[in-house]
Amino acid sequence: MVLPPYHPVVERARLYEVGFETIVDFFYRLAEAADKLREEGFWLNYGPERLPDYIEVPARGTLRVKYGFPVYQKGGVCMDVTNTEQAGIAEEAGAASVMVLDKLPYDIRRQGGVARMADVRVIQQVMDTVTIPVMAKVRIGHYYEAAVLESIGVDMIDESEVLTPVDEKHHINKWLFKVPFVNGARNLGEALRRITEGAAMIRTKGEAGTGNVAEAVRHMKIIVGEIMKLRSMTPEERLRAAREYGVPHQLVDLTARLGRLPVVNFAAGGIATPADAALMMWLGADGVFVGSGIFKSKDPRERAEAIVLATSMWHDPETVAEAQAMISEQKSMMGIDIRRLKPEELLQVRGE
Numbered sequence: 234m235v236l237p238p239y240h241p242v243v244e245r246a247r248l249y250e251v252g253f254e255t256i257v258d259f260f261y262r263l264a265e266a267a268d269k270l271r272e273e274g275f276w277l278n279y280g281p282e283r284l285p286d287y288i289e290v291p292a293r294g295t296l297r298v299k300y301g302f303p304v305y306q307k308g309g310v311c312m313d314v315t316n317t318e319q320a321g322i323a324e325e326a327g328a329a330s331v332m333v334l335d336k337l338p339y340d341i342r343r344q345g346g347v348a349r350m351a352d353v354r355v356i357q358q359v360m361d362t363v364t365i366p367v368m369a370k371v372r373i374g375h376y377y378e379a380a381v382l383e384s385i386g387v388d389m390i391d392e393s394e395v396l397t398p399v400d401e402k403h404h405i406n407k408w409l410f411k412v413p414f415v416n417g418a419r420n421l422g423e424a425l426r427r428i429t430e431g432a433a434m435i436r437t438k439g440e441a442g443t444g445n446v447a448e449a450v451r452h453m454k455i456i457v458g459e460i461m462k463l464r465s466m467t468p469e470e471r472l473r474a475a476r477e478y479g480v481p482h483q484l485v486d487l488t489a490r491l492g493r494l495p496v497v498n499f500a501a502g503g504i505a506t507p508a509d510a511a512l513m514m515w516l517g518a519d520g521v522f523v524g525s526g527i528f529k530s531k532d533p534r535e536r537a538e539a540i541v542l543a544t545s546m547w548h549d550p551e552t553v554a555e556a557q558a559m560i561s562e563q564k565s566m567m568g569i570d571i572r573r574l575k576p577e578e579l580l581q582v583r584g585e
């Protein structure tokens with residue numbers, strides 16, 4: 234992974250850079266998963282040939298690890314799972330990682346009530362069952378759910394609007410943790426604020442649990458469009474944009490220079506078919522998160538495999554067509570028309 238040469242956020246994070254255990258095992262675990270997928274014919278953008286850069290890294294929790302982990306996920310699919318059986322299906326299908334949660338976003342939406350982090354025992358069982366990385370979700374602002382997940386050794390934490398926020402105004406200060414975090418965003422300001430708080434990865438929020446990819450498309454286009462706009466701004470205009478976003482101007486300059494977010498950016502929320510996943514990749518996503526679309530369908534095994542194939546081969550319409558042929562539209566989850574949702578039912582507005 235290439236760390237930006239000068240990055241104020243990175244500089245600040247060095248304060249928290251302390252090394253403890255070896256991460257070599259961790260990267261071998263990733264490499265094994267990548268080898269397995271390659272044997273099965275999947276192309277993935279990570280693997281043992283990338284290891285030597287990292288093998289020297291002495292510690293878990295350094296910036297290189299925090300920012301490097303999401304890079305290893307690129308081109309892959311992270312699947313939401315609620316139990317070991319689903320986690321097994323995800324791994325067999327070639328998922329790059331799994332995300333453990335108590336209920337799938339579709340069920341959270343239907344059942345209402347307070348949605349919290351998953352049962353710790355279930356997370357541990359999933360970690361014992363699969364060899365691919367395991368992520369889990371915490372509520373926005375819930376430092377202690379995050380501390381618990383870090384202590385049991387999850388590979389990444391998703392501070393997610395899908396769960397019920399405990400703090401309407403503040404996200405977790407993610408620099409305080411060694412484990413990497415991913416956060417949702419629906420525009421560039423949100424994305425840069427989360428990066429400033431220490432997020433190592435961003436995902437578009439979309440509207441999770443709807444089986445409707447329209448909001449993920451909207452958010453990805455907004456983020457890409459706003460980055461393009463930054464590139465045509467004068468330094469003074471960028472300074473003002475940084476003030477409006479509430480982030481360091483160096484981060485805005487860096488984003489303009491790179492022409493993309495300085496961290497890995499996945500798409501999420503409403504992806505339900507291989508063609509949805511390929512569309513998000515075509516729009517510039519580095520990979521995808523899929524939850525309800527797989528396990529609320531009637532063909533989760535085939536669909537999981539098909540979405541992995543379409544995500545890694547998004548640039549080849551014939552392969553995406555093959556992937557699309559692996560599933561049946563009759564078996565897709567029933568989608569929700571977003572215009573029918575009441576404003577208070579929208580998850581994407583949580584945590585700006």
Ligand SMILES: O=C(CO)[C@H](O)[C@H](O)COP(=O)(O)O
Nearest residue numbers: 338441442501502503524525
């Ligand atoms: O919050 C998430 C990303 O971490 C969910 O994994 C994602 O949004 C799932 O949404 P859906 O159920 O619509 O696929």
